Amino acid sequence: MRWPALSGTANIVAVARREFVTRAGTRSFLISTIILVLAAAAVGLAPVVVSYLGRDATQVAIYVGAADLQGDPVTTLDALLNPPVDPGGATSPGPVGTKPFQVTRSTDLEADRQQVLDGKLDALLDIERGASGELVFTVYTSEPGTSRTALLSRQAATSIVVSDRLGRLGLTPADQAGLFVPPLVTIRSPDLSKPAASSQTATEEATKIAVNFGLVIFLFLAIVLYGTWVARSAVEEKSSRMMEIILAAASPFQLLAGKVLGVSAAALLQYAAMVAAVLVALLVEHQVASIVLGDSAGLSLPSGISPSLIVAFSIFFVLGFLLYMVLFAAAGSLVSRQEDVDQIIIPMILLATAGYLIALYASIGIVDPKAPWVIVLSWVPFLSPYMMLSRLNAGEAGPLEVGFAILLLMAAIVLAVWVASRIYAAGVLMYGQKPSIRGMWKAAREAR
Amino acid sequence: MALVVETLSKRFGDIQALDGITFAAQAGQVFGFLGANGAGKTTTMRIVLDILHPDSGSVTWNDRPAAIAPRRTWGYLPEERGLYPRMKVLDQLVFVGSLYGVPRAEAARRARRWLTRFRIADYAERRAEELSKGNEQKIQFIAAILHDPDVLLMDEPFSGLDPINVALLKDAFIEMRDRGKAIVFSTHQMEMVEELCDAIAIIDKGRVVVGGSIHDVKRQDGRQVVRLGVSGDQDLDWLDSRRDATVMRSGLDYHEVQMRTGVDPESILREALARHEYVTRFEIVEPSIEDIFVEHVGVTMTDERTLAEIGAEPNR
Known part of the structure; x- marks a missing residue:
């Protein structure tokens, strides 16, 4: 009987197929897929979630202990805390629900202080007349003294004092109201071709960070989770002594490639399910928003995930993932017992964690995303999947830079496959020996 | 059609694992590969399979380098048996x-046909971890021959099997041989060698110390063994006084006498006839493979006999 000519591909497919069926057929795979799909939907709905969390206005109450206070402190504070967002209008009447600060008058100092303690009020401003005749202010708040509420309250106190002094000088409250409308201040980037930074609202900023967090965390999780899988699966063949049977039929390279592709196929199946969840979330975003946030006619949601970001993410995800998987497989082949896997994969985990942390810090501003070392690191193959994603999301990276990073990443994969299949060939028949750099080097040189 | 291994050498660090191994295994024959643990049997098989590379020497199958032969040429049952524990x-x-x-x-x-033949058809859907060791071994044997290879390399295929399974496996061996396959197997069980092998190589410390067809090996050995049985007085003191013969084993029916090279066995017969009433048995026998193995692998006779008496034939 004649069989079709054997090529390397047939063996790679056979190994990958076994790997995929073994992995994707388990209950834990199903459960983790469900969890990841839910998480992905949450990332897709990040704008709604952020809007929902920021929906409650900051509640500030004013207790007026000074009976002869001139002017209405509530109006003054309200005008000050809720500056106009519409450059055309002098004030922003808008619906009550959209104001970031809600100012009310307090009638019972003790009761309302308790309310602040309970978290029902964010701040309570107590206005008393001091012995010298000047107003004395106390701000009761659980937030730190440097918080936005405290700072604005301090600013408001100044206005109320001035208003009080003006009132005592004989200016009517009606005339005063106009005095305290804050001027329109636009904040712009010094580079006039760039959009003004102020055009991003706080909600938009928060949404971008949430989306970035989601993507970076997902990439990190996928690398660590599936990397451990690949490494364990490489050890499985050694600990079950299956390795020699397979090596008689297939080359170490075919085994390595099949393993990485099989596990990656399982991972990408999960990934596809997640992308689908994100896309569905984007499609129904507005409907969900109107249910969660109430009537949102005319409510514009900040942009979260854009199609171009999904494409870039997919490319970086697949390439970065493959690069790490190849190395995890090579590392796994160096030990012969499952107990040793955790140790041997530590270098890869550290590398993945470094990229993950720098990318996260860059995205929330702890690390300056424009710093030269961050830009250089974002080209480094092991880090670029995370960091380019971060910089892309922040609008910092141009297409040229992204293309360059992708090319470097591809080159790194080719190099890694070459190195890894040598390590693999050397490692697979190395039972019980302690993996040392020298031993590995020697073994790799002896390997075919 | 032959698998030819020529002057293979392989060094691992300070250990010379193979030191010029040479042998040939013919298609349609069973080749026994004998040696103590660590003699280099497994390393040789791995090199034949292109899993390891030799420092020098060559392996050819039908006069072409073994490395370029299609993978399906080879069937391999490693000594370290392996199955994925959780796979059916x-x-x-x-x-x-x-x-x-x-x-x-x-x-x-x-696979189903072989499972039925090995009387384990019910285990097809079971996980490997549920099988007994003997059954696992039969599965591994099937895995090695499922693709109908031309050359079978089997490292200790019979170890740990009960007599029924040994018989099943032996049948499979003989059938494969009759279909023209070249079978190379290593074993410590000498009665298997006597029973199955057409040719052998005994290796020690990475060298072939004795090799060739069973007949040649036995003839080359140079030793002659005579089985001598006499009636009446069983006292064979006269044999002990002869310097050219030694009594190796004394049984109830007969004594096994080993003679120095070049001694005419008939001189024993003549002396026995002269000294005893009847000679009930006189037989010139070939030395057993076990004797040859023990002689060449360097375990001394006395060690062997002491061990055999105390152990009461533990490894048969």
Whole structure:
């Protein structure tokens, strides 16, 4: 009987197929897929979630202990805390629900202080007349003294004092109201071709960070989770002594490639399910928003995930993932017992964690995303999947830079496959020996 | 059609694992590969399979380098037996078959046929971890031959099997041999060698110390053994006084006498006839493979006999 000519591909497919069926057929795979799909939907709905969390206005109450206070402190504070967002209008009447600060008058100092303690009020401003005749202010708040509420309250106190002094000088409250409308201040980037930074609202900023967090965390999780899988699966063949049977039929390279592709196929199946969840979330975003946030006619949601970001993410995800998987497989082949896997994969985990942390810090501003070392690191193959994603999301990276990073990443994969299949060939028949750099080097040189 | 191994050498660090191994295994024959533990049997097999590379020497199959022969030429049963513990038996066999290019459906059909033949058809859907060691070994044997290889390399295929399974496996061996396969197997069980092998190589410390067809090996040995039985007085003191012969074993019926090279066995017969009333048995026998093995691998006779008496034949 004649069989079709054997090529390397047939063996790679056979190994990958076994790997995929073994992995994707388990209950834990199903459960983790469900969890990841839910998480992905949450990332897709990040704008709604952020809007929902920021929906409650900051509640500030004013207790007026000074009976002869001139002017209405509530109006003054309200005008000050809720500056106009519409450059055309002098004030922003808008619906009550959209104001970031809600100012009310307090009638019972003790009761309302308790309310602040309970978290029902964010701040309570107590206005008393001091012995010298000047107003004395106390701000009761659980937030730190440097918080936005405290700072604005301090600013408001100044206005109320001035208003009080003006009132005592004989200016009517009606005339005063106009005095305290804050001027329109636009904040712009010094580079006039760039959009003004102020055009991003706080909600938009928060949404971008949430989306970035989601993507970076997902990439990190996928690398660590599936990397451990690949490494364990490489050890499985050694600990079950299956390795020699397979090596008689297939080359170490075919085994390595099949393993990485099989596990990656399982991972990408999960990934596809997640992308689908994100896309569905984007499609129904507005409907969900109107249910969660109430009537949102005319409510514009900040942009979260854009199609171009999904494409870039997919490319970086697949390439970065493959690069790490190849190395995890090579590392796994160096030990012969499952107990040793955790140790041997530590270098890869550290590398993945470094990229993950720098990318996260860059995205929330702890690390300056424009710093030269961050830009250089974002080209480094092991880090670029995370960091380019971060910089892309922040609008910092141009297409040229992204293309360059992708090319470097591809080159790194080719190099890694070459190195890894040598390590693999050397490692697979190395039972019980302690993996040392020298031993590995020697073994790799002896390997075919 | 022959597998020819020529002057293979391989060094691992300070250890010279192989030191010029040479032998040939013919198609349609069973070749026994004998040696103590660590003699280099497994290393030789790995080199033949191109899993390891020799420092020098060559391996050819039908006069062409073994490394370029299609993978499906080879069937291998490693000494370290392996199966994926959580995978079903049939799936494992189909997987290994597909690595050798057997289409999945065909592999499944063959696997079921072999499982039935080895009386373990019920285990097709079981996981490997549920099997007994003997049954696992039969599965591994099937995995090695599912793709119908031309050359079979088997490292200790009979170790740990009960007599019934040994018989099943032996039948399979003989059938494969009759179909023209070259079979190379290593073993410590000498009665297997006497029973199955057409040719052998005894290796020690990476060298072939004795090799060739069973007949040649026995003839080359140079030793002659005579089985002598006498009636009446069993006292063979006269044999002890002869310097050219030694009594190796004394049994109830006969004594096994080993003679120095060049001694005429008939001189023993003549002396026995002169000294005893009847000679009930006189037989010139070939030395057993076990004797030859022990002689060449350097375990001394006295060690062997002491061990055999205390152990009461533990390894038969």
